Amino acid sequence: MDVHEVLPFPPVPSASIAGRTLQESVYAQRAEPRRLPEDAPNILIVLIDDAGPGLPSTFGGEVRTDTLTRIHQEGIGFNRFHTTAMCSPTRASLLTGRNHHRIGNGQIAELANDWDGYSGTIPKSSALVAEVLKQYGYATSAFGKWHNTPAAETTPAGPYDNWPSHIGFEYFYGFLAGEASQYEPNLVRNTTVVRPPKSAAEGYHLSEDLADDAIGWLHRHHAFTPDKPFLMYWASGCLHGPHHVAKEWADKYAGKFDDGWDAYRERVFHRAKEMGWIPAQAQLTPRDPRMPAWEDIPEHERPFQSRLMEVAAGFGEHVDVQVGRLIDEVDALGYGDNTLVFYIWGDNGSSGEGQNGTISELLAQNAIPTTVDMHLEALDELGGLDVLGSPKVDNQYHAGWAWAGSAPYKGMKLLASHLGGTRNPMAVRWPARVAPDAAPRAQFHHCNDLVPTIYDIVGITPPRVVNGVQQDPIDGVSFAYTFDQPDAPGRLRTQYFEIMGSRAIYHDGWMASAFGPRAPWVPGLPPGIGDWTPDRDTWELYHLDEDWTQANDLAGQRPDKLAQLKETFAIEAARNSVYPIGGGLWIPVFHPELRISTPYREWNFAGDITRMPEFCAPALGNRANRVSIDLDLPADANGVLYALGGTGGGLTCYLEDGILCFEYNLFIVMRTKIRAERKLPVGKARIDIETTCPEPRPAGPLDITIAVNKEQYAAGRVPVSAPLLFSANDCLDIGTCLGGPVSLDYFDKAPFAFNGTIEKVTVRYLS
Structure with a gap:
């Protein structure tokens, strides 16, 4: 095998000759060969x-x-x-x-x-x-x-x-x-x-x-x-x-x-x-x-x-x-x-x-139906159209x-x-x-x-x-x-395309296309998608060399050419591990319960853990769980105890002048706030926030119960939950909210770090 076909390159040997003594040795500096042309761009x-x-x-x-x-x-x-x-x-x-x-x-x-x-x-x-x-x-x-x-x-x-x-x-x-x-x-x-x-x-x-x-x-x-x-x-x-x-x-x-x-x-x-x-x-x-x-x-x-x-x-x-x-x-x-x-x-x-x-674009990925009027109503509460593009929305x-x-x-x-x-x-x-x-x-x-x-x-x-x-x-x-031959014949003859069942094959100026099981602009999942099979898809045929935009479907006129291209797609699909067709739908459509998540069912956090990506964090927003916080409370305590997600959607538990508050921000369009009616005691305490699912189903309601030293302080129901996740890039933070502020109540005070001491946080799934 040629040396240029194996990386890394072998080490350059010494150019010197070692003798028994320095006087008997010959010294020459080894020179690393230049692997690139002098004018490499x-x-x-x-x-x-x-x-x-x-x-x-x-x-x-x-x-x-x-x-x-x-x-x-x-x-x-x-x-x-x-x-x-x-x-x-x-x-x-x-x-x-x-x-x-x-x-x-x-x-x-x-x-x-x-x-x-x-x-x-x-x-x-x-x-x-x-x-x-x-x-x-x-x-x-x-x-x-x-x-x-x-x-x-x-x-x-x-x-x-x-x-x-x-x-x-x-x-x-x-x-x-x-x-x-x-x-x-x-x-x-x-x-x-x-x-x-x-x-x-x-x-x-x-x-x-x-x-x-x-x-x-x-x-x-x-x-x-x-x-x-x-x-x-x-x-x-x-x-x-x-x-x-x-x-x-x-x-x-x-x-x-x-x-x-x-x-x-x-x-x-x-x-x-x-x-x-x-x-x-x-x-x-x-x-x-x-x-x-x-x-x-x-x-x-x-x-x-x-x-x-x-x-x-x-x-x-x-x-x-x-x-x-x-x-x-x-x-x-x-x-x-x-x-x-x-x-x-x-x-x-x-x-x-x-x-x-939308004012919160993860609504689509969570397949939560909303109306434009719901967005407009929430937007009015935030300050109107001028808020679009600002940190207060995820439009x-x-x-x-x-x-x-x-x-x-x-x-x-x-x-x-x-x-x-x-x-x-x-x-x-x-x-x-x-x-x-x-x-x-x-x-x-x-x-x-x-x-x-x-x-x-x-x-x-x-x-x-x-x-x-x-x-x-x-x-x-x-x-x-x-670069220097603008009219040279193209050298790429065949290229397949496939994303979530939508697919096409290009070959020598022709393209065959199958739209796939869903239109991405239609909210929610289409009826019957669970029974979708690529075998029932309708294929279209276009002569791209004459039809720049796929405007004229020739499938009915050239069934022979269409059959040829479908066979080419099948060969390319097999060669490139495309099968099963629509394999990208397996998690979001057929088995959302198998989405990537942490394998753990219990976590023990120190009070300074921050920036845990949501995909790897406990699913506090859609699974039955208990969050237990051991902490030392100052008088009139303030600050975030924990936050998951960001401005566009998330949940948070925080203190405001000694009052314990919980908020579930369902992608801005719906906010559930649960607030204690009395201040927390000063000194060491244990806070338990328990989430249960009265109707276990995607986007189903959640019941929240908050206890301090085993005494109930607040309770409420989140009517709709996020079935997938709140954010693609935001995180779980303990003792602060370093990402987008989940609650508007501390938007102007973010990251609103807790002014007491969090000794530990334990999270357990309940089912």
């Missing part, structure tokens, strides 16, 4: 989250993206670049060069199950590009959203084997989960949980922080290892929900979306054609009949729906500005000419998980805006069947080697093609062994040939 990968192709102004949208425009104008653009339709799968594929099921990422990490294609763990047999480049001599760093560590491994205790800093990235700063509050994120630096450098009240925003930290890393790199090229992966949490941005950014778009999503799509479609981004013969696909038209939205709801889009647009512009700050620094440090920038607008299409428009726009933002295609995030979920624009800049060219590259390519492109450019043979582990074949195909 720096590489910067920028990945925006949940952002559809119809949003950026660069390509005809109405979200101002000056930085994306700059990269495009100074380089080239790809208008047939594709992702997987979901977060973790795209990221795993992008960083390894393999298909997502092959590497266990058939769905997001939090919904992993036991089938190989859905295990949620990238195998060591598919080393990340960062690991390979590091061993060749690159300095490597990653910032922002990770979402490729198994959820059960995200506590500060590790294990760290699947954290970014242990699989190729020498430095990481960001969050491990799939989303985060932009104001109170649970952050990690390498393997240490850290607090944001300032509070939301002091002007903190995650996108800005990620740019600041990346710029700081560049400065250190420039000072300490200027001879090394660098690989930087900068993955924003924007535009994933919650949509958080300061009011002045949203106000830039005031009134711009008042005519609704149907009109927006029309404008973007025509503008994209005028700009030459999509072909003149492309057709605008119709709205699915299950998607409401703007004219279907009641008049009193429209200001709410328009403002949600204004916030999203401001959020998108804001993150593009942060990318611009990073690019400016790359240029200012003298790296710009030989830095290869891949700016990918979206890891999937725009997200419809806000469904009918996300109506799915109609996601559909509009994925113009001119039919799909959106979670739909692997249609291009709106899988086709994302990419701009590439490399002044040293790539001449600016406005002609879009229209070769069909996929996110798994990025790694072989990098290897091709740097001159690396994909290693066969990395750290002692035999490597899986690379699935992707380099697109470096397109």
